[in-house]
Amino acid sequence: MFTVSGMPILADEMEVLTELKSQLALNGIYMFKSIKPITNHIQFSCPFHKDGQESKPSCGITTVDVKTGDGHITKAGTVHCFTCQRVCSLEEMISYCFGKNDFGAFGTQWLKKNFLTVQYENRQEIDLDLDRGKKKEVRTKNYVSEEELDSYRYVHPYILNRKITEDVIDFFDVGYDRDFVLKSKNGKEYHLECITFPVRDITGGTLFIARRCITSKLFHYPHGVIKPLYGIYELSLLEKYPDEIIVCESIINCLTCWSYGKYAVALNGTSTPEQIQELKKLPCRKIILGLDPDAAGNRGREKIKKYIGNSKIVTDLIIPEGKDINDLTKEEFDNLKEGL
Numbered sequence: 001m002f003t004v005s006g007m008p009i010l011a012d013e014m015e016v017l018t019e020l021k022s023q024l025a026l027n028g029i030y031m032f033k034s035i036k037p038i039t040n041h042i043q044f045s046c047p048f049h050k051d052g053q054e055s056k057p058s059c060g061i062t063t064v065d066v067k068t069g070d071g072h073i074t075k076a077g078t079v080h081c082f083t084c085q086r087v088c089s090l091e092e093m094i095s096y097c098f099g100k101n102d103f104g105a106f107g108t109q110w111l112k113k114n115f116l117t118v119q120y121e122n123r124q125e126i127d128l129d130l131d132r133g134k135k136k137e138v139r140t141k142n143y144v145s146e147e148e149l150d151s152y153r154y155v156h157p158y159i160l161n162r163k164i165t166e167d168v169i170d171f172f173d174v175g176y177d178r179d180f181v182l183k184s185k186n187g188k189e190y191h192l193e194c195i196t197f198p199v200r201d202i203t204g205g206t207l208f209i210a211r212r213c214i215t216s217k218l219f220h221y222p223h224g225v226i227k228p229l230y231g232i233y234e235l236s237l238l239e240k241y242p243d244e245i246i247v248c249e250s251i252i253n254c255l256t257c258w259s260y261g262k263y264a265v266a267l268n269g270t271s272t273p274e275q276i277q278e279l280k281k282l283p284c285r286k287i288i289l290g291l292d293p294d295a296a297g298n299r300g301r302e303k304i305k306k307y308i309g310n311s312k313i314v315t316d317l318i319i320p321e322g323k324d325i326n327d328l329t330k331e332e333f334d335n336l337k338e339g340l
């Protein structure tokens with residue numbers, strides 16, 4: 001699996017090149033006569049010189065990060081031709097093949113359209129729903145069945161190692177799916193071991209299962225779902241509703257807060273208009289923004305402050321740069337300061 005603009009592509013370079021070759025052929029463009037995998041790279045007929053018709057393939061793409069003699073690192077996915085000396089990214093090459101001179105913008109869209117079905121936990125601000133606007137999203141009332149939930153009820157060491165306590169695992173019904181099958185758009189199946197997080201609405205019905213792969217940073221939830229505030233149902237079960245609630249981006253950060261004895265909800269992103277409405281309605285006095293201390297997190301903080309207005313006290317949890325709540329020990333967490 002490799003990434004484009006920080007997003008995972010559910011295919012390897014060989015599949016991408018093969019698909020590219022066949023789609024170009026459908027458009028009457030015949031290139032990539034030869035494509036063959038060699039250790040750490042794939043060699044193919046260069047599209048940049050001789051009108052893409054060279055006889056011996058002299059262009060290559062790296063499939064792993066390669067360290068060269070001078071210590072420079074050539075990133076996986078770098079295209080390099082030994083004959084014409086062209087160096088570019090895969091997405092730039094795809095753009096070029098389709099006759100676009102757009103610094104890889106078309107190539108990126110092409111990769112997303114053909115191979116992308118997943119989302120990274122730390123890249124929530126990126127909207128992967130390319131069909132948005134064409135169809136209306138409908139909140140489904142088909143809850144996940146108790147039978148399915150029961151099939152995930154195992155405690156995997158991964159989640160305990162992430163500082164989440166067993167009480168919290170129980171309360172949120174966090175589980176484990178040993179064989180989650182993801183299909184890329186070209187039909188290839190990927191089998192992943194995942195931690196499962198039932199996402200419930202205020203009535204306790206499970207709207208969908210969010211999953212975190214235990215072997216990569218892959219985070220997944222079903223396509224087209226409307227994300228509620230994660231934790232809204234669990235808060236309603238408390239004997240006394242908390243006076244203040246921390247708002248986190250990720251589920252793991254939210255569960256870390258609970259494990260450290262503070263109440264929290266997660267946005268699974270940096271907030272949607274629906275979630276801000278839900279935040280406004282929470283029967284608490286104060287909201288503490290615990291979004292990640294980066295550009296996307298800061299935009300989310302500003303947006304929430306703007307739309308919550310004066311209906312609640314809103315403060316910022318000041319998290320050290322480059323960290324998120326789950327990175328912190330309980331002591332570090334307890335010592336975090338709040339700002340306005």
Ligand SMILES: [Zn+2]
Pocket residue numbers: 046047048049059081082083084085086
């Ligand atoms: Zn070339």
